[in-house]
Structures are given as C-alpha cells and as structure tokens.
Amino acid sequence: MYVQIALPVPLPRLFSYRPIDGQPLPRPGTRVRVPFGAQSQVGIVVAHAEEPGLDPAKVKPVQAYLDEASLFDASLWKLAQTASRYYFTPLGLVLPQMIPVKLRKGEGSDPQPCTQWQLTEAGRLATPESLKRAPQQQRLLAYLQAGHPLEDGQVTALEFSRPALKALADKGLILAQEVLPPAPEPWPREWTLGETPPVLNPEQAVAVSAINQHRGFGCFVLDGVTGSGKTEVYLTAMAEVLRRGQSVLVLVPEIGLTPQTIARFRRRFPLPMEVLHSSVNDNERLASWQRARAGGAAIVLGTRSALFTPLPDLGLIVIDEEHDASFKQQEGFRYHGRDLAVMRAQLENVPIILGSATPALETLNNVKQGRYRHLTLAKRAGAGQPVRQILQDIRHLPLDAGLSPPLIQRIRQHLADGNQVMLFLNRRGFAPALLCHECGHLHECQRCDAFYTVHQHANLVICHHCGSQKRLPRQCPDCGSTQLFTRGVGTEQLEQALERLFPDTPSVRIDRDSTSRKGSLEAKLERIRSGEARILVGTQMLAKGHHFPDVTLVALLDVDSALFSADFRAAERLAQLYTQVAGRSGRAAKKGEVVLQTHQPEHPLLHQLLGAGYGAFAEDALTERRQAQLPPHWQLAVLRAEATQAHLAQGFIQQAKALLPKGGVQMIGPMPAPLERKAGKYRFQALLLAEDRRTLQQLLEPWLVAVSQLDSQKRCRWHLERDPQDLL
C-alpha cells in the first residue's frame, strides 16, 4: 500500500509515499511529514493506493505521522474537494488554507499553553476607589475580580486597553502566567438573550420567518439599504438557530469587524463566541479552532478564512456585505469566500443569508435564475430620511486639491451646523505623479509601467505596484531642473488642503498609509465617533459598514476614472461605492446630502444611479453583461503568466492556447496585462469564457494537465484563476 499526499506546491497532482513500517496506515485528513527534494514538508493524506504511479524503488517513506484523527469533518473534507475542482487549484494548496497556520507548519494539534492575566494578592485586595482616576484600569480590575479569566490574546477582542493592562502590571496588581487552556466544554444550551431586541418591522419579520421556517439548504439574499435593519434580521434568525442548539457562522469584511460589531453580537448572545480577524495571533487562532471543533463555540464571527472553522452542529451561515471585494482571496488558493460559504451551506444542508445594500451582480443573477431567494428591506429601520443627491458639474471650475468652490461652500455650511463631513477620494498618497516643468519628465518606477506616487509627508516617492521607493527627488534626473511639480491629488494632499481651508476643524484621514500601524484604524474611528474629528477623508476603506450618526454630507471627489475604466466591473464598483456612501449620510434624525463631482454630468450611468437607484442599475448592467458575453452569464477564468522577458510569458500562453480543443471555451489572448510590467516582470494574460459551468470545467481540467507539462511553463510564473475579480 502507498499513501497519496497533498503537498503545498503548485502542481496539479498528489504525491505517493511509502507508509511507516509497523504502524497503521495514516487516515485521510491527517498530517504527515515527508521528505521533499532536499527538505521535508508537511502534507495531508488524501487517499491510499495500491500503485505508486512511479517506479516503486523511487518511492520514499513517510517520516512521521502528525495526527491520529482527520483534521477535517466530512463536510469540510468534501468542501476541499469541490473547491479544488471548481477553482482548478491542487488540494495541496487548498487543504492547508483550511487549517490554522500553526497546524500548517506541523505543530501539534493539542492545546498549547497560553498567557493568562491573573490577580496578585495585592490585586485581589485592591479597591476600585484606588483606581478612580484610571477608569480603564478600574474596568480591567473589576473584570478580573469578578473571577473571569483573561487570556492575553483576547485583550483587544474584549475591548480592554493594553496600556491599562501594563499599568496594572507595573503596580503589581496583576501578572502574566503561562497556563494550559481548560478543555473545551460544549456551549450551554440553556440561555436567555442578553438584551431585549427591538420589535421587528413588517419587512424584517417577513425576512426572519422566511429564513427560520426553511429547513435544509437555502440561500437568502437580504437586500436592504444601509440602516434598514439587516443586522437585526441576522440576530433574530440566529437566536432561533441557537435556541435549537445549533451554532452559527458569521462572516464580515475585514474592516467591518470593529469592536462595536463584536460588542453588538456579545450583548445579544451571552454565549461563547470565537472572533477571528487579522489581529488575532496564530496561537489564539489555533485555540479558537480547537474550541470550535470541540463544540465549544456557539458563534464564530470572522473574516474570509473563518469560513473554514469546523463547527460540529452548524445551523446557519451569515455573510454581511456579501458584495465586498475582500471576500476574494487574491493569491495562492484564489477562492471567493462568499461562493465557498454557499457551497459549505449546501454540503452542511443549512440556510445561508447573504446581506448587502448593493448585492453583487453574480448574486442578483442567482436570484433571477431562481437559485437564491430575494428578501428586501426597503426602508430604513430607525429614524432616518432620504438623502439629497447632487451631481456637481466641475467643468470650468477651479479646483483646490480636487475640491470645487460649491463643494467647499457646502462643507462650510454643514460644519457650521455642527455636523460631520465625509470625503472620498480613491487615491492614497500626496499626488499620483511627479512632473518636471522644464522637460516634461515624469518619474516612473524602473521596475513597473507606472508612475511613482508622491508621499510628501514621508518625503518619498513610492511605486504602488511593486512597493519600491526612494527619497523625494529635488532635481529632474533628465535635465537637472529643480522645478518639479506634482500632478493630480491624493488623500494626503486633500487632508492638507482641508487643514488650510478649515484650520479650526480637526480632520481624520483613513487609508492604507494612515492605518498601517496596528490599532491606528480603531483610534481614528474613535476620534470620528466621539465627534472630536469632524472632517473625514478617506479611500473606499472608509465606506464600509461604519455608523456615524452626525455625518450629514458625503462627497465623492472624482467619479470619472471609474466611468472610463477598462475593467468590466468598474461600473458595478462605482454603483456600490456610491450607494454605500450615500447610506452613510444623514442616518439619524438629520437630513443628509451626497455630492458627486464629475466632468461627465450627462453620463447615463450617473443619471440612472441617482434617479432610479442601485436596483435599476443592476438590472441594466446584467443585460449589458449578457450582451457582452461576460460574467455572471458567462463563466470566466483568466490564465496569467509573468516572466523576465515578454516573449516567454506571451509564448507560453500562445502554446497553452494551441492545446485548447476548438469549441466550447473561447480563449481571448494572449494580451498584455493592463499593467504590462510589474516588479521587473512582463505580464500577459488570456481570458477563458464558456457559456456554462460544466463546459468550462470539463474542457479546462484535462487542458490544465497538458499545460502544466509544457516546456515553456517552466520559464514563467503562471496560474489559472476562476471568477477573477480584477483583471490587472
């Protein structure tokens, strides 16, 4: 007998090894350590076979068995197979993504000791009054004195402050101890809601009863504008499932998983909940995975990869903001979290809710085809009035850092009324280009077909494609002139202009640069929430799921780039961004305004969005996509290749094309990628389109095996991506 093992290498096959003499065969789903080339690798057993598929003398033995039982339950194991086929990705790349990093690396799957904060003798005796001037420390002390364990990895999730923790430790009131986590216990089935929920409005009640009366798999699209009470529907539907003793998996976009969101779920459900997002460390992730697997978690709330958390008795999956691009994994195993969640719901035979104010066209198409059920929440739940929409023609107007005089006037008015203002500009940095006024030289990245972005505050120019950077030049490298001007406007410049125009009004900037430090996004959001900052500047990061009741004016500074983008999804993204941000304005009792600045005030897309709304836009966009033979009507995959020389990448795709049987799948390309040169590599791609799934699947599977045997594939890096979201 031989063992067939999935290894984390991008080859579309399994690897045969000899089992260890005198031990039982390792079970499928367990990890093994095997020799691979000069090193050893952690692999996952997939099957046993009588034939090794190569010269038996060359088959090496497994070095060690790492688990006794499979790490995957039956549905997750099936999910891996389905996903591997659907995404044309070897199991060796799929399976490791489904388990915690520590297990991927081969560490033990038994519980690891963790750091726990405990009271010292002095801490036990300390009175709250002694910390009267340090409310954060007081809260921490009270928590520990009430007998709660506090694991270090949970400090942030429980909304305690690190500095307060350190202060208590410095005072000798608490200390850190290494302890073994207690064995997970099943979550309690006897419980009551932690708060009284609001009475549902009729639309919410219809949605909840449709979901809760359903048994088995069913996909429900909860289509409701921001503030229409979608979360309330999730919570009510969840309560019913939890009451039956089944657990719930909730997925949200990375940026939507704020302490406020977490607190909202905790308030409603006083039940064990695992929270999984990017700042949870590997240790804590493993511990969460173990608790969930042992049936200790009633709720798992997390971002994309939390979708793979094992839950023994799953009853419902919820995906909030299902249209969000962050559900797409962009490297390695390139899956869409929403689509895999639907597959998981199908395999577990449970309902799934896809919530959004702006459902993806893919999702709406599934509704039209009768595969998903459409539930709408048309009205805002709490107080709230429709917003006033303004299309600001900026032709002929002088712009100050992208702001037109009428917009500046409006900002002034809203600030004078004591409200907050939110400005969107989808370009970070100070300016997207640096130009020599004398010779016209534009500073280009040497490794990419792209201009350097000026980051004035950091005194750098940075290429946003490859990350290369250098000191902000003072002189033109071509002619030596010192007359270097920036072109265009980024968020950094906009923020500066606002500080000049409104010197007495504090502002906050939210983009990838200003929030790269851990905790800084949260600190900035807090400055907005507290009302201290009144002008908010940001990229679309700022658009997602935040509730700021005092924002009454929202403006998109430049919508034109999206109107003329080469990406067929650009219009959909603009429509989603617009609809989402419009929902940010005037949510409380205050009337809101939304301004779109454009040089194209006659553009039909803008008129449709403002006049008829997202639903009508989506309807037309679906028709257009059908006529253009694009997703979601057509099935799309993209073959990408990059190499040190253009002809290598292009030639490989050309040869791959020659291997494709005629008919069934259309292959368009090879063509240069929109960014043809990136980080010194030349990039080419080809689109593969078929009218239905089966054709794409059946033709591309054998084709891919043939492609992976081409000689030319060795001289480039390449991959095939199913359902690509970006064609850059």
Ligand code: ADP
């Ligand atoms: P969404 O998730 O669609 O943005 P939420 O569920 O967060 O909407 O609801 C928006 C606001 O309205 C919240 O403050 C919520 O507590 C409140 N709300 C939701 N449903 C109701 C209801 N039926 N009655 C009263 N308030 C509600």
Ligand code: ZN
């Ligand atoms: Zn010059």
Ligand code: ZN
């Ligand atoms: Zn570059």
